[in-house]
Amino acid sequence: MTNTIVVTDGLTKRYGERLAVDDVTLTVRRGEVYGFLGPNGAGKTTTLRMLLGLIRPTSGTASVLGNAPGTPASVARTGALVEGPGFYPYLSGRDNLRVMARYQEVPDHDVDVALERVDLADRGGDAFKSYSLGMKQRLGVASALLGDPELLVLDEPTNGLDPAGMVEMRRLVAELAEHGQTVMLSSHLLAEVEEICDRVGVIADGRLVTESTVTELRGTAALFVRAEPVDRALAVAMQVAGDDAVRLDDDGIRLDAGDESAPRLARALVEAGVDLYEIRASERSLEDVFFEMTSGPATSEEGLR
Numbered sequence: 001m002t003n004t005i006v007v008t009d010g011l012t013k014r015y016g017e018r019l020a021v022d023d024v025t026l027t028v029r030r031g032e033v034y035g036f037l038g039p040n041g042a043g044k045t046t047t048l049r050m051l052l053g054l055i056r057p058t059s060g061t062a063s064v065l066g067n068a069p070g071t072p073a074s075v076a077r078t079g080a081l082v083e084g085p086g087f088y089p090y091l092s093g094r095d096n097l098r099v100m101a102r103y104q105e106v107p108d109h110d111v112d113v114a115l116e117r118v119d120l121a122d123r124g125g126d127a128f129k130s131y132s133l134g135m136k137q138r139l140g141v142a143s144a145l146l147g148d149p150e151l152l153v154l155d156e157p158t159n160g161l162d163p164a165g166m167v168e169m170r171r172l173v174a175e176l177a178e179h180g181q182t183v184m185l186s187s188h189l190l191a192e193v194e195e196i197c198d199r200v201g202v203i204a205d206g207r208l209v210t211e212s213t214v215t216e217l218r219g220t221a222a223l224f225v226r227a228e229p230v231d232r233a234l235a236v237a238m239q240v241a242g243d244d245a246v247r248l249d250d251d252g253i254r255l256d257a258g259d260e261s262a263p264r265l266a267r268a269l270v271e272a273g274v275d276l277y278e279i280r281a282s283e284r285s286l287e288d289v290f291f292e293m294t295s296g297p298a299t300s301e302e303g304l305r
């Protein structure tokens, strides 16, 4: 059994002049929750649609569960929530799923299992139009679960949800992974990806900027210094760590340097007549990392734009 569920090689999609996806090579491994992270318009949905066989790449290749996207062998083992499935508003959640189950030649029993898994068993008899956005989104995941696929592809599953709906969806994704399903989800929310994903592919302007674990993404440790006068402290820090490794933050100075540099830096600051109030190891925030990588503003609350 292969451990690689999705592999792309130089996947590219061009719409006229616009390169929506540019030479993306990524790997999703069995059993992981893979976060496909990037600002709006970065090319996430286009990539996912190519993986599902909904659109053809301009060039490059993709393999999903060992098969070409869109072939019966890959479609039957993949569940997807991309651009919200069309549900009938006056049918119940359960009946909507039954319609889909028949179309997919999946037994009705799977409908109840899927409703149970997304915690909608109690409300399965209610009309779809009476559902909250969170419930609608969970029904979408239930529809993706029909046939118990090995891979779930979820495009921005928490988009538009209120905080409680987001929490439920994140919990659901974690449960899917515990159940053994591989999940590939897209998101523009740093905090979300950090919380639920094992590995992350970061995409900006159609290009995969990096692919790694969240921990690796954070990269090397940093030092935080609070000292006065700050301009003299900054100059000393640059002498110790190099100009490019030092940044002035709102509340102090940040250096890309491990804590082994702390004693040397402290000595240099004191010898330069600087008053040192604080020196400590500080993790680089994901926001910093993404800012550097995508050169766009990012916050964990509002996500990348």
Ligand SMILES: Nc1ncnc2c1ncn2[C@@H]1O[C@H](COP(=O)(O)OP(=O)(O)OP(=O)(O)O)[C@@H](O)[C@H]1O
Binding pocket: 015, 018, 019, 020, 021, 038, 039, 040, 041, 042, 043, 044, 045, 046, 047
């Ligand atoms: N059918 C299309 N025709 C022309 N351009 C398109 C088409 N689909 C997407 N694009 C363009 O390709 C780029 C990538 O879009 P895509 O939807 O993949 O981004 P995304 O990362 O999913 O962003 P969002 O979260 O906003 O959907 C955008 O510039 C978009 O305008």
